Amino acid sequence: MYQLKEKEMIFIFTGPDGSGRKTVADMVGTTLGIPKVLSYTTRKPRPAEEDGQDYHFISEDVFQTAEQNGEFIETVNIEGVYYGIKDKDIEDLFEQNNFIYLIINAEGARILKQLYQERATRVFIYVDHDTILERQKALDMPEFVLKSHSDRYQEDMSYKEECMHSVENIDLAHTVFAVTNILEDYMNRDLVEKD
Template identity: 50%
Template sequence: MHELKDKELIFVFTGPNGAGRRTVAQMSGTTLGIRQVISYTTRPPRSSEVDGQDYHFVSAERFAEAEAKNEFIEVIEIDGNRYGIKDADVTDQLQKHGAVYLVLNRYGADMLKKVYGDRAVRIFIYADRETVQRREEERGDSPEMIQRYMSHYEEEMAYKDACEHAFENLDLAHTVFDLTKALDDHYLNRNLLDLD
């Protein structure tokens, strides 16, 4: 397990599926110069997902091999699919860049908070139920998949108050602007220009 140094930070983007947490995380990461640590999963990719960019999509056998070698910080299972973050990936990116981000559900966010304490900063991205459902439909998720995601909506939303920061994502540009400014002011102190 990597012992975090003073300036090393892990930003964890979480929130309901369809709230735009991945898009917000990627745009914020690009703006702030923070690299993403990508999780591993045994679930199949959605039509819009790219291997190595959204997740490392691996077979159950490959996942089990890595788990047997204790390569994961921790493993969780949701709806029969397994998810994990490799300790070596976090360590490597932190040593190179000083701050990293991950996009995780509440279980993964909680797990990283337990492991890294104050060095893990949870950022909750959310939108109202109707907006989330519309976005899932627009990205082409099947009705069954949408129903499964929406069945978790309330429990995902209940995690908001546990997070260090929460941003409602109704207008992407505003959300990213507000979020990057908050992270820069509170943690990074990179003095981003305020062009307003």
């Protein structure tokens, strides 16, 4: 496992599926110039998702081979779909940057927090259950995806109390502004000149 250096930090975006955590994370990452660690998954891309931009979409055989080779720092299985983060991807991004971010569910976030302790900061993005259903219906999500997200909503929300920061994503611009300020605070802590 890659050992983070003193000024290096991972920002972990988590929250219920459909809360807008990916949109918020990517907008904040772009604003602050922080690169994203992409997860690997065995599920098929959803409409508007692209390989190498949203996830690395791979077959179950490729995933299991990588897992057997010890390439993943964390993996989770959600309803038969595998997700994982590769240690090498984290190491490669830290060669050029002191800060990186990723977007994962509560189970993965919990694993990474245990691994990286104070070097990992969790940002929980959420909205109420009805808003998630409205947004996902507007995106023409398949019924089985809506049901899966709906069934897991309360469990996902229960992770909020474990996270250092939580922001309700009612207005996207406001949410991005608030989260950008939170992350900037971490990024600027060691940059203040001392008299």
